[in-house]
Amino acid sequence: KNEVEQSPQNLTAQEGEFITINCSYSVGISALHWLQQHPGGGIVSLFMLSSGKKKHGRLIATINIQEKHSSLHITASHPRDSAVYICAVRSNQGAQKLVFGQGTRLTINP
Amino acid sequence: DTGVSQDPRHKITKRGQNVTFRCDPISEHNRLYWYRQTLGQGPEFLTYFQNEAQLEKSRLLSDRFSAERPKGSFSTLEIQRTEQGDSAMYLCASSDRDRLGSGANVLTFGAGSRLTVL
Numbered sequence: 001k002n003e004v005e006q007s008p009q010n011l012t013a014q015e016g017e018f019i020t021i022n023c024s025y026s027v028g029i030s031a032l033h034w035l036q037q038h039p040g041g042g043i044v045s046l047f048m049l050s051s052g053k054k055k056h057g058r059l060i061a062t063i064n065i066q067e068k069h070s071s072l073h074i075t076a077s078h079p080r081d082s083a084v085y086i087c088a089v090r091s092n093q094g095a096q097k098l099v100f101g102q103g104t105r106l107t108i109n110p
Numbered sequence: 111d112t113g114v115s116q117d118p119r120h121k122i123t124k125r126g127q128n129v130t131f132r133c134d135p136i137s138e139h140n141r142l143y144w145y146r147q148t149l150g151q152g153p154e155f156l157t158y159f160q161n162e163a164q165l166e167k168s169r170l171l172s173d174r175f176s177a178e179r180p181k182g183s184f185s186t187l188e189i190q191r192t193e194q195g196d197s198a199m200y201l202c203a204s205s206d207r208d209r210l211g212s213g214a215n216v217l218t219f220g221a222g223s224r225l226t227v228l
Contacts, residue, residue, distance in 0.1 A: 004152075033216075033217065035219075042219070042221050042222070043153075043201065043203075043219035043222075044219070045216050045217055045218065045219070048216050086152050086153075088152070088153075095166060096141065096143070096158045096160075096165065096166055097143070097155035097158060097166055097168070098143075098145075098153075098155060098217070099155070100145075100152030100153045100154070101152050102150075102151055102152045103150075103151075103152050
């Protein structure tokens with residue numbers, strides 16, 4: 001079992017729909033990152049969370065440390081939101097590396 | 111451009127050749143990371159530098175792989191005697207020192223260097 005699991009692996013929705021992508025992890029963490037990767041490889045950091053909830057525009061990220069679970073929500077989705085969304089965690093054991101989930105490929109149709 | 115730069119963006123090489131990738135991090139970032147990503151997978155950690163010191167190295171990094179950051183600024187990742195299984199996107203990321211004491215800072219990724227080994 002991977003340390004970081006995302007669901008769903010693929011998600012197709014219509015423009016305007018509310019999107020939820022889930023991330024579960026099995027290790028103690030110091031922080032969780034949500035990243036966005038567009039075709040061609042560029043990765044953009046969306047959020048870094050260690051507790052609670054963060055909001056930026058139409059994006060909302062939440063984390064439940066006790067349940068080892070995080071969600072990324074997109075409100076009023078738009079075709080330009082189509083990308084791979086990746087969850088990554090940093091262990092609380094002092095290591096600096098991030099452990100990545102396999103990503104969720106989101107396609108928003110007009 | 112004040113982001114993380116990687117060079118070359120694409121490299122096609124024959125099996126057995128050596129290749130070197132360069133990463134120029136954001137200038138004030140003292141932490142630098144190399145990751146490898148294959149098609150359809152999330153990135154996998156390769157190695158981490160704090161300033162010029164290589165502090166973490168993945169078991170994925172065989173003896174054919176070596177990374178340096180000689181002056182604590184740019185870094186190079188060299189792959190010797192390339193194999194077809196080395197074909198991947200090699201991603202570099204950098205972050206600032208941990209001012210918040212949380213053990214984690216936001217990463218800035220480069221666009222990656224795509225390696226194809228024929």
